[in-house]
Amino acid sequence: MDNKRLIKLASWAGKIILESGGEIYRVEETITKLMIAYGIKDAESFVTPTGIMVSLTDEEGNVISLIQRVTKSNVDLEKVSLINSLSRQVAIKHLSLDELHEKLQVIDERKPYPLLFQLFMAALSGFSFTLLFGGNFADASVALFIGIGIRIIQHYTREIKLNGIFINILGGGFVAISSVFITKTLPFEMHLNTIIIGSIMLLVPGIAFTNGIRDTLMGDYLSGVSRGMEAFLIAVGIAIGVGMILGITGNF
Amino acid sequence: MMMGIIMSYFASLSFAFLFNLNKKTAFFTAFGGSIGWAFFTLGMDLGVDPPVAYFFGALALTFYSEIMARIMKTPVTSYVTPALIPLVPGGGLYQTMLKSLSGDYNGAIKEGLNTLMYSGALAIGILVVFTLIKTYYSLRRKLEVYEKN
Numbered sequence: 378m379d380n381k382r383l384i385k386l387a388s389w390a391g392k393i394i395l396e397s398g399g400e401i402y403r404v405e406e407t408i409t410k411l412m413i414a415y416g417i418k419d420a421e422s423f424v425t426p427t428g429i430m431v432s433l434t435d436e437e438g439n440v441i442s443l444i445q446r447v448t449k450s451n452v453d454l455e456k457v458s459l460i461n462s463l464s465r466q467v468a469i470k471h472l473s474l475d476e477l478h479e480k481l482q483v484i485d486e487r488k489p490y491p492l493l494f495q496l497f498m499a500a501l502s503g504f505s506f507t508l509l510f511g512g513n514f515a516d517a518s519v520a521l522f523i524g525i526g527i528r529i530i531q532h533y534t535r536e537i538k539l540n541g542i543f544i545n546i547l548g549g550g551f552v553a554i555s556s557v558f559i560t561k562t563l564p565f566e567m568h569l570n571t572i573i574i575g576s577i578m579l580l581v582p583g584i585a586f587t588n589g590i591r592d593t594l595m596g597d598y599l600s601g602v603s604r605g606m607e608a609f610l611i612a613v614g615i616a617i618g619v620g621m622i623l624g625i626t627g628n629f
Numbered sequence: 630m631m632m633g634i635i636m637s638y639f640a641s642l643s644f645a646f647l648f649n650l651n652k653k654t655a656f657f658t659a660f661g662g663s664i665g666w667a668f669f670t671l672g673m674d675l676g677v678d679p680p681v682a683y684f685f686g687a688l689a690l691t692f693y694s695e696i697m698a699r700i701m702k703t704p705v706t707s708y709v710t711p712a713l714i715p716l717v718p719g720g721g722l723y724q725t726m727l728k729s730l731s732g733d734y735n736g737a738i739k740e741g742l743n744t745l746m747y748s749g750a751l752a753i754g755i756l757v758v759f760t761l762i763k764t765y766y767s768l769r770r771k772l773e774v775y776e777k778n
Contacts, residue, residue: 398648398706398710399704399706400706403704451649452647452648452649453648453649454648454649454650454704454706454707454710455649455650455651455654455707456649457704457706457707458650458654458703458704458707461703461704462702489649490646490649494646495646495647498642498643498644498646498647499643499647501639501642501643502639502640502643502644502647504639505636505637505639505640505643506636506640506715506719508632508636509633509636509637509640509666509715510720528647570723570727573723574719574720574723577719577722577723578640578714578717578719581714581717581719583644583710583711583713583714583717584648584706584710586713586717586748586751586752587706587709587710587713587755588706590752590755590756590759591706591755591759594756594759594760612722615722616722616723616725616726619723619726620726620727620729620730623727623730624730
């Protein structure tokens with residue numbers, strides 16, 4: 378058995394989950410489960426939101442360990458789910474390391490939905506949230522276009538790997554400036570506040586919030602705290618972005 | 630109320646797709662959003678305190694998510710995260726910011742504390758269900774081991 382290759386593949390599987398928005402305990406469990414499925418008796422992993430550490434002891438007592446730095450990429454819950462079922466599969470029927478490598482490659486290279494479809498969904502999100510928070514039809518139609526704008530900003534700023542908080546300041550600013558502009562120019566009866574609240578929901582830190590809770594519950598306090606902090610900072614970023622523009626335009 | 634339930638369905642659905650879930654899971658996930666919103670508005674209509682209403686909403690949607698995740702064999706996060714989004718207190722966040730900018734610090738603190746309380750209520754709602762389900766399964770496993778011996 379090629380242990381060096383195994384530890385690489387196992388931590389790769391963990392990395393995919395962590396990048397795509399999985400919980401810490403799921404990453405740790407997947408890594409150790411994978412290694413145990415290949416006959417390793419002594420396997421350990423320690424994962425934080427930004428890095429993975431794995432070590433494996435073979436029968437002769439040789440220790441192999443590996444550290445992997447993980448940077449955030451796009452949230453992709455489908456990848457988490459796929460790796461999860463892959464690790465179950467490995468435990469039941471024996472895949473060779475080559476097969477495992479192939480399957481991981483396929484999952485890792487999965488593309489998200491096409492941008493046009495994402496924009497459509499962002500539009501739907503802005504539209505339905507504005508109606509949900511008591512806006513009228515005109516408000517919702519404005520939020521629809523703002524939603525599309527936010528998604529475009531998110532898409533291109535993520536591509537150039539901009540800092541997460543700055544993206545949210547930018548997004549919040551965009552929401553405020555476009556809703557102020559539209560409500561001032563168009564002659565319909567519209568509510569500035571409702572449009573803004575409906576549109577900023579697209580920026581809200583949903584993944585960080587739920588994962589923070591789950592990590593805390595599973596005893597991973599370190600990542601629970603850091604994800605809670607992330608959610609808080611994202612919220613502050615949105616508030617700064619919106620507040621700055623409303624302050625400049627004198628709209629409160 | 631009906632309008633809210635339909636709109637929260639679409640709001641959750643859009644987020645499920647933005648989180649890249651496959652179509653089947655996304656359509657089921659979005660029902661969680663509706664269920665959470667329905668219980669939340671039900672609580673508000675019954676006249677309980679808003680944090681309690683948020684707690685009810687989170688309780689209901691997490692329960693639904695846990696059951697669905699076990700039936701469909703997908704991680705629970707894929708269900709909880711999109712379903713939770715409609716309940717996230719974005720309005721409170723906005724009001725806090727608005728009031729602190731306009732110099733109304735008392736109002737800002739009040740809104741800020743409320744927002745924190747709502748998020749806390751959501752967190753506790755999710756936590757309670759997670760813990761209950763975990764306890765149930767570990768008890769069942771223990772019972773199986775006990776019966777075998």
